[in-house]
Amino acid sequence: VVSGPNGIPDIVIQDFERDAPHEPVTAEPSATEVLSNMSADGRFVAYTSDQTGDYQVYVEPFPTTGERWQVSVAGGEEPRWTEDGRRLFYRVGDNLMSVDIEYSGGTPSFTVPDTLFVGRFTNVPGYSYDYDDRNRRWLILRNSEIRPDVRHLKVVSNIGARVAEAMAEQPE
Numbered sequence: 780v781v782s783g784p785n786g787i788p789d790i791v792i793q794d795f796e797r798d799a800p801h802e803p804v805t806a807e808p809s810a811t812e813v814l815s816n817m818s819a820d821g822r823f824v825a826y827t828s829d830q831t832g833d834y835q836v837y838v839e840p841f842p843t844t845g846e847r848w849q850v851s852v853a854g855g856e857e858p859r860w861t862e863d864g865r866r867l868f869y870r871v872g873d874n875l876m877s878v879d880i881e882y883s884g885g886t887p888s889f890t891v892p893d894t895l896f897v898g899r900f901t902n903v904p905g906y907s908y909d910y911d912d913r914n915r916r917w918l919i920l921r922n923s924e925i926r927p928d929v930r931h932l933k934v935v936s937n938i939g940a941r942v943a944e945a946m947a948e949q950p951e
Contacts (some may be wrong), residue, residue: 790815790826814857814906817841818864823887825850825858825867836869838887850878850889862912870908873897875917 790812810830817824824841827834836855839847850858851869855876858869867878867889874897879890900907901920908919935941 790824816858816860818860819862820864822885823860823864825860825869827856827858836867838867838889848887848889850892851876852892855892857906857908859906859908859910861910868895868908868910870900873900875900875908 810828812826812828815824815826818841822841823838825836825838828837829835830837831849833854834856835849836851836858837847837849838858850867851871854871855869856871858867860867865880867880869876869878869892875895876892877895878892880887882888898919899921903920907921908917910917
């Protein structure tokens with residue numbers, strides 16, 4: 780993301796192998812566009828834009844053709860593709876949403892968004908969650924409950940080696 784000609788954030792691509800200026804990825808120069816995520820096959824980019832006045836999730840072909848599909852219907856941010864490109868996740872406040880995608884002649888069509896679950900997400904600059912397709916697990920940043928009785932933080936270094944060591948000591 781870089782500041783576009785009007786000082787508005789734009790999603791761009793930069794070819795570092797050749798000394799060329801960056802090129803816009805999306806087709807709407809007057810809107811704030813952030814939090815992009817490229818499909819695994821590199822044919823589509825999902826991103827967050829405020830072109831309607833509210834943040835919504837959009838998908839465009841890559842490279843851009845001028846086509847664009849609004850995926851979210853009641854706000855949205857932080858789009859993430861599954862590895863097979865047949866599902867897109869995004870967040871609306873404390874709701875994690877899911878949209879199934881079908882392709883006809885290379886053109887995507889999107890189902891009505893479905894709420895997967897409600898969680899207490901922490902709003903951070905960038906993504907507040909991720910999904911591991913292979914293990915079907917979620918990683919979600921969330922606010923911890925305020926506990927006045929907790930007054931210290933224990934930092935454990937080299938946790939990977941310690942876990943492996945503890946696992947090796949377990950009887951089979």
